[in-house]
Structure formats: structure tokens, C-alpha cells
Amino acid sequence: MRNLAIFFFGLMLFLPSLTLAQSRSSATVTVTISVAPIANIDFPNGTDFIITVPRNASPRGATIQPVRIPFTVRGNAIAAVSARPDVFLQAADGTFYGRALGPDGGLEALGYDIVVQFPVPSQNYAGLPTRGGFGGGRTRENYASLPGFDEVPTETLAADMVQQKHTAYGTIHLVARHG
Amino acid sequence: MMTKKNKPGPRGLACLAALLGAIALPNAAQAQQVSNDVFQTNVNIDVLPFATLEFTETGTPLLYLEIPPASSSTIPGSGVPFEVSGNATASISAAPHEFMFIPHVGSSGAWMGKATQGGEDLGYRLQVEFPDEGVVGSNIQVGQLPGTSPDGTTPLEVDLTLTGGMRAGIIHLIANKAWTLDGGIPLPGLYEGTIILTLTADY
Numbered sequence: 001m002r003n004l005a006i007f008f009f010g011l012m013l014f015l016p017s018l019t020l021a022q023s024r025s026s027a028t029v030t031v032t033i034s035v036a037p038i039a040n041i042d043f044p045n046g047t048d049f050i051i052t053v054p055r056n057a058s059p060r061g062a063t064i065q066p067v068r069i070p071f072t073v074r075g076n077a078i079a080a081v082s083a084r085p086d087v088f089l090q091a092a093d094g095t096f097y098g099r100a101l102g103p104d105g106g107l108e109a110l111g112y113d114i115v116v117q118f119p120v121p122s123q124n125y126a127g128l129p130t131r132g133g134f135g136g137g138r139t140r141e142n143y144a145s146l147p148g149f150d151e152v153p154t155e156t157l158a159a160d161m162v163q164q165k166h167t168a169y170g171t172i173h174l175v176a177r178h179g
Numbered sequence: 180m181m182t183k184k185n186k187p188g189p190r191g192l193a194c195l196a197a198l199l200g201a202i203a204l205p206n207a208a209q210a211q212q213v214s215n216d217v218f219q220t221n222v223n224i225d226v227l228p229f230a231t232l233e234f235t236e237t238g239t240p241l242l243y244l245e246i247p248p249a250s251s252s253t254i255p256g257s258g259v260p261f262e263v264s265g266n267a268t269a270s271i272s273a274a275p276h277e278f279m280f281i282p283h284v285g286s287s288g289a290w291m292g293k294a295t296q297g298g299e300d301l302g303y304r305l306q307v308e309f310p311d312e313g314v315v316g317s318n319i320q321v322g323q324l325p326g327t328s329p330d331g332t333t334p335l336e337v338d339l340t341l342t343g344g345m346r347a348g349i350i351h352l353i354a355n356k357a358w359t360l361d362g363g364i365p366l367p368g369l370y371e372g373t374i375i376l377t378l379t380a381d382y
Contacts, residue, residue, distance in 0.1 A: 023227065023228055023229050023230065023379065023380045024377070024378070024379045024380075025230075025231070025232065025377075025378050025379075026375055026376060026377045026378065027232055027234070027240075027261075027375075027376045027378070028240075028276075028373050028374065028375055028376070029240040029241070029242055029259050029273075029350060029373070029374040029376065030239060030240065030241045030242070030371065030372075030373060030374075031241075031242045031275075031292065031294055031303060031352060031371065031372040031373060031374055032241060032242070032243045032244075032294075032369055032370070032371050033243075033244050033245075033246060033251075033294050033301055033303060033352075033354045033369070033370040033371075034243070034244070034245045034246070034368075034369050034370075035245075035246045035296075035301070035356065035365045035366065035367050035368060035369075035370065036245065036246065036247060036367055037367045038246075038247055038356065038364055038367075074364060075364060076363075076364040076365060076366050076367055077367055161364075162366065165363070166363040166364050
């Protein structure tokens with residue numbers, strides 16, 4: 001009987017506890033990131049320029065060298081580029097050009113055309129599409145110049161940045177002529 | 180020769196009586212008439228530690244950011260706020276449901292949460308503030324993804340009994356358009372992911 005009693009008391013001591021020492025639960029939060037079409041343009045050399053007119057510049061003499069302004073476009077969609085001067089002038093023949101101020105602070109001005117090429121093969125691409133004259137808009141797919149009939153920018157040139165692997169280069173040529 | 184049997188002593192008889200009393204089932208035929216006696220029994224009530232989490236804004240909890248700008252964050256004011264109620268020490272951690280490794284972040288890359296649009300992935304970071312307001316003896320605590328492994332934030336523990344059984348927190352999202360596998364700009368669209376908050380309560 002004593003052994004039976006000891007057995008029962010021992011059994012009561014070793015019954016497992018049902019008390020939980022910790023509770024645990026979880027919840028979820030949804031994450032949504034909306035990415036819009038992105039196109040950023042960067043001018044590694046800035047946008048200021050100087051057009052140098054040689055002393056002997058003339059329609060049949062020394063020419064005025066174009067100024068080249070490279071730019072880089074980065075984006076994730078179709079990027080469209082156009083350019084316009086901040087100030088226009090109208091030449092004697094009625095054509096509208098950009099107006100570059102002379103060293104005298106504006107007493108003299110020089111008209112220039114803008115030729116945009118986009119995209120171009122490399123970052124420092126120096127090629128300039130030439131034809132009999134400049135202006136009049138566009139004759140090639142990746143080239144546009146000032147229309148000349150009003151104070152309006154060049155036509156828009158577009159490139160698919162995804163196909164360009166998110167980076168495309170372009171060049172703005174500023175072309176001035178004597179006279 | 181007769182064998183003398185062992186008889187139970189007084190202690191043994193008392194134990195046996197106690198056991199028999201514990202397992203005997205009363206029935207009407209054996210009811211005893213009791214008067215002017217006090218019976219006492221011990222009742223044990225185990226109060227388990229518990230904690231519950233409730234999002235304080237209506238609707239499905241959503242962390243939302245727009246790109247551009249290049250780097251976006253819901254800090255300081257547009258995260259998902261929540262309240263934890265309970266009777267013990269509550270511990271909360273957060274982890275993205277899916278991770279991705281961005282090799283060009285920092286000096287040796289970083290593990291981040293993964294938001295997905297079709298086959299395109301975009302990394303994100305998160306930040307948990309719990310509690311998001313400090314009281315004496317219980318300061319503001321901030322948890323972030325470690326970045327060195329695909330693990331959630333370090334659990335943040337708060338003793339809820341110090342403040343009447345409730346504390347508030349908030350979870351934030353950080354995104355950057357450069358957090359893609361190749362470092363390029365992500366395609367336009369909605370990138371989606373899920374964060375799992377885990378709450379435990381313990382004494």
C-alpha cells in the first residue's frame with residue numbers, strides 16, 4: 001500500500017504543465033512602389049558657350065567653327081529632346097535664329113542655328129550632319145535644327161531608353177555663319 | 180509455518196484514505212449531510228502572457244512610395260502606424276516576405292526586401308519604430324534590416340505594463356531607383372511586395 005501511495009504521488013508530480021510561456025502572432029503589410037517614366041538629362045560641360053569669330057571670317061573666308069555641347073540622357077522610357085535658344089533674332093531674310101551677344105554687351109549680336117543630334121554613338125561624338133545649309137527642321141531621323149519660321153524650338157528627337165540600356169548620348173551643335 | 184503479512188501502518192492508512200477520497204465519485208446514494216463546516220479548496224488560474232497588434236488606420240495596411248524622386252521614404256510621417264496591447268513584454272520584428280541581394284550598394288552589397296513587377300525586381304528597406312514615443316524607462320527604439328543577411332529586423336522589446344498595457348509603433352519604407360540588380364533605372368510600373376510583422380508576448 002505504501003508503494004502504491006508513493007506511485008500515485010509521484011505521478012501527480014510529473015504531470016506536464018499546460019501553461020504557455022509565450023504567445024506569438026503575425027500580421028502583413030503590403031508594399032507598393034510606383035515607378036514613373038523617368039528621363040534625366042545631364043550636360044557634362046555645362047550649357048554656356050562662346051562662339052569665336054575669326055578676324056578674317058567671311059562668307060568666302062574663314063569659317064566660324066561650330067560649338068559642340070554634349071549631353072547624356074538616362075531614363076526608363078522613351079525620352080524626347082528638343083532645343084531652343086533663350087533669345088531669338090530675326091535675320092534680314094526673315095529667318096529666326098538664336099541670338100548670341102557680342103563682347104560689347106549686346107550692341108552686336110550674332111545669329112546661330114541649333115542642330116541637335118540624338119542619339120549619337122558615343123559620349124564625345126563630334127560628327128555634324130552637313131548639307132547645303134542648315135535650318136529648316138529635320139532631314140534625318142536623329143537630327144533636327146531650328147525651323148527658322150518663328151521663335152520655336154527644334155523638332156523633338158526621341159529614343160527608347162530601354163533599348164539604349166538606360167543611357168543615351170546626344171550633341172547640340174551651335175552653328176553660326178558670317179553674314 | 181505461518182508467514183506474518185505486513186500490515187499498513189498509520190501513515191500508510193492516512194495516505195490511502197486521502198487517495199481514496201480524491202478519486203471517489205459522489206452520488207446521491209452516498210450524499211453526506213454536512214452542517215457548520217467550512218470546506219476550502221485551492222483554485223489556480225494561470226494568466227497567460229498575451230499581446231495583440233492593431234493597425235490604427237482603416238483599410239488594408241499599405242506602404243506606398245513613388246519614384247521619382249530618386250530616393251523616397253515614408254519617414255517621418257507617412258508610414259503604417261500600429262498599436263500593441265497586452266499584459267507582458269511584447270517583442271516585434273519585421274521581415275520582407277522575399278529578399279534580394281543588391282551587389283552595388285555600399286562596399287560589399289546589401290540584402291533588401293524585394294518588390295516585383297513581372298520579371299523586374301526592385302529592392303527596398305524598412306524601418307520599425309517601437310515604441311515610436313518614449314516614456315521614462317522606455318525609450319524610442321528603431322529596428323532596421325541588417326543588410327548583411329536575408330533576415331528581418333532585430334526584435335524590439337517593450338514592457339507594456341509600464342504604460343497601461345499599450346504602446347504605439349510605426350513601420351516605414353525606403354526605396355531608391357538605383358536598387359536594382361544591375362543598378363539601372365527600373366522600368367515604369369507598380370512593384371509590389373509584402374512585409375511580415377511578428378509579435379510575441381512573454382513574461
